[in-house]
Amino acid sequence: MERCLVLWFPDWPIVALQRSPESRHPAGAPLAILAQNVVVACSDAARREGVRRGMRRRDAQARCPELRLAAEDPSRDAREFLPVADRIEQLAPGLQLLRPGLCVLRIRGPARYYGGERPAALALVRLLHEEGLEVRAGIADGRFAAEQAARRAEDVLLVPEGDDAAFLAPLPIALIEDERLATLLIGLGIRTLGEFARLGAHDVHHRFGPDGALRHALAAGLDPRRFAAREAAPDHTAEVAFEPPLALADQVAFGVRMTAERFIDALARTGLVCTELRVELDGPAGDGIERVWTHPAAFDAAAVVDRVRWQLEGGLAAAAAAALREGVERVRLTPEAVASRSAHEPGLFGRGADERLVHALSRVQAMLGPAGVVTPSVGGGRRLAERQRLTPWGERPPRPDDRPWPGRLPPPYPASVYPEPIPIEVHDAHGAPVRLAERGTAQGEPTWITIAADGSGTGRDGRAAPGRAERRRITAWAGPWPLVERGWSPTERRRADRFQIVDETGGAWTLLLERDEWSIEGRYD
């Protein structure tokens, strides 16, 4: 059994709340943290007023009217504890987090360094005090005994080697952290850990199962739980600097290739692959452009280089990226999300179908750019073109929108929807353009449509004679159906009117009339 040191930070949820950036509670104010209307932690000031753990909110407020309340937030507790854990790790290596506010470390190394277990613990406690943290330390053979020692310490409590059982024996049975078992044992007349420990291990196992046996071993000072040091989070960030700064995307892509390979290899050596990548491009002036890229499977070096290139090409096109006007000085690659490599390993007998798909699509994407390969989904909106959502392959699609959109086109849906509306002319029998009358009806009966010759894909065979517009008689029509969008905004509000039209050649269209201009929205045939 390896002797261990437990560090306990009393009232950690309160400390975490005070340390968190969003807290606005002054130091020394009475604070209580509630879960389901019951106090789970309170500050010293509140305790002095008589607030206790397990009290109901009403009772706590009755004892201390100026009590400040906060909801329990385990993620805040953990978040605030991580920097503390990092600090402890700098002082003494080999740390295991038990829960926020409680951690255990091997005492052997620090004891050798500081010349004894107690001096080592005292040094740690003093150093953490200087950081403004209140902490108690307990040293014992087992983790359980060390934790109980820490909870009873003024600053450091040392249980000598081999004395765990004697130290634990007089402590109340409730400490075994199994409420049902503790109640049962009290019912059997067993009130201390020592009395529980005196029961035969075999009988306890027989009666209470493996969990009971574990509690029994804890009470007897024979903590079987092994120490598992926290693995320091490895830093996989890779960086490359260019001197002088590079101006061309191709140069940067070439320059980043070696770094990308190193980046992927370093991850691979720890058994990881990168599925989400942050690319930061910095110019000489400092901040540049950064964004996070996702990959449908996992990044390889070529995919990383592609992302750097795309980001640069996109960034240079945008006038906003003034920072990169003088070129790129630094490229930083950070894995935002990683996965175990075993889940992404190619199979023994060639790759699976999906991996081939990812590979081929990534190749096409490398040829055409990120927006060259897209996956479709149906989005929200009233206009057909708005409802077509195209997401570059590999990125997360937008969340589906199934809200009702009044004014949207009912089925059947047109098989062609033009991303950009194509202008068209609609005339009545006398050749006058059809407009919208005051009352919201069509002024004049739509009789002819004239399709511009170069309208993409408008001719039935795609062979409309160049330079000559095509005129067709309308055989059936209906409308207008008004589309009013963003009516609440005086600057953004739009109004259009939709018509359905069938022409003499069997062409069926949905047309929009907006500010006296006709355009083709979609085509059915």
Add this chain to the structure above:
Amino acid sequence: MRSAALARPAATADELARLRERIERIERTSRIGSEAPVLPAPAGIAGLLPGGGLRTGTAYSLDRSMPLITALLAAPSAAGAWCAVIGMPELGIEAAEASGIALDRLVLVPRPGERWLGVAAALAEVVGVVALRPGGTVRDGEAARLAARLRERETVLLVQGRWPGAEASIRAGAPDWTGLGEGHGCLDRGEATIAVDVRRGPGSRRARVVLVGSSGLPAVPGDAVGRGDAGTGHEATGRRLRAVG
């Protein structure tokens, strides 16, 4: 070869058809085995196609009808195949979904530009059905290379336009629309005549199908026919083998 056969005065039409069928069978045996698997096609069109569906490893030449593309992609996609649509930026996503295409197995390359053939070749390796609008004319050699890849990967290629060595050409005539009046109503459905010309086959086979479904029905003609209008359905199967022209 064709013109030589036609030039023989003694050959009757029946004999010619029989001989062509034999040649086709022999060619197919040497090429892709006697029975290459067939992907499902909508009921109204399936009867017109040799083998009753889209034969894997082959190319089909289509006209510019977009509902025809969605209808032909729908059945293989619903059966689990991945589909790719190249060079058609205006493909209607909602219509595609309503016809039964699984959008999460659909990949679009809306604007491949000059590299349309390379993109088609890359995607033909990995998806079940590739729908392609060529960005230019294709040379016979390039088409042959792509054809070899299609056979190897058992991919179906649907081309909007002419294509050398296409198994069959499928055309959708101008639809007749119902539901829309003069100033009132709402488009309900479009019925069209589908004509299939099989390579070296005896003229076109035609069938009348509902190409654009009514009231949210998928644009799969067979489905729409079966559920919507039994009369049209019978007509479609009845005319299945009638050779016109």
